[in-house]
Amino acid sequence: MKAGYLAKGAAVAAAFGFLVLSGCSEREEVAEAPKAQEIERRAESAAASGDYDATVAQQTFEKHCASCHPDGGNIINSEKNLKKASLEAKGIATAQDIVKIMRDPGPGMPAFNEKTIPEDLALDVGRYILETFK
Numbered sequence: 001m002k003a004g005y006l007a008k009g010a011a012v013a014a015a016f017g018f019l020v021l022s023g024c025s026e027r028e029e030v031a032e033a034p035k036a037q038e039i040e041r042r043a044e045s046a047a048a049s050g051d052y053d054a055t056v057a058q059q060t061f062e063k064h065c066a067s068c069h070p071d072g073g074n075i076i077n078s079e080k081n082l083k084k085a086s087l088e089a090k091g092i093a094t095a096q097d098i099v100k101i102m103r104d105p106g107p108g109m110p111a112f113n114e115k116t117i118p119e120d121l122a123l124d125v126g127r128y129i130l131e132t133f134k
């Protein structure tokens with residue numbers, strides 16, 4: 001998998017280098033990886049490095065949470081929305097606090113275990129929520 005990406009990256013770099021070297025300025029079509037593939041690549045490298053990747057966190061939120069929490073709201077119980085002030089009023093102030101709820105939620109919310117959302121990624125989703133919904 002990794003080697004595949006590396007090989008692909010090298011091929012893209014080589015093709016780009018060729019375009020630059022050949023001075024073909026009118027066709028500046030730099031090969032762009034398809035979106036899903038790019039996200040997957042970033043998820044892999046973020047997981048490997050332990051770094052926060054806002055795009056991956058957002059994608060994870062959209063996949064698992066946004067159906068009930070669109071724009072940080074809550075379609076089932078609007079008082080339990082994800083806006084910062086609302087969370088803080090309930091003592092939910094850190095990414096870790098949000099992960100706790102993901103693992104052991106209140107009524108109406110499904111639990112997300114380590115298998116569905118690994119710890120690092122869960123923390124990133126928590127951080128994404130705190131930084132996004134004001």
Ligand code: HEC
Pocket residue numbers: 061064065066067068069074076077079080081082086087090092098101102105106107108109110112125
């Ligand atoms: C099926 C709908 C549903 C999904 C999907 C869902 N939630 Fe919830 N969420 C709820 C409901 C309902 C509550 C209120 C639970 C309660 O009464 O304590 C809630 C509460 C919360 C709270 C506490 C909010 C507060 O103000 O007290 C957080 C944080 C939260 N959800 C995060 C998430 C995250 C992160 C995800 C995705 C990984 C997620 N939820 C997915 C329905 C959902």
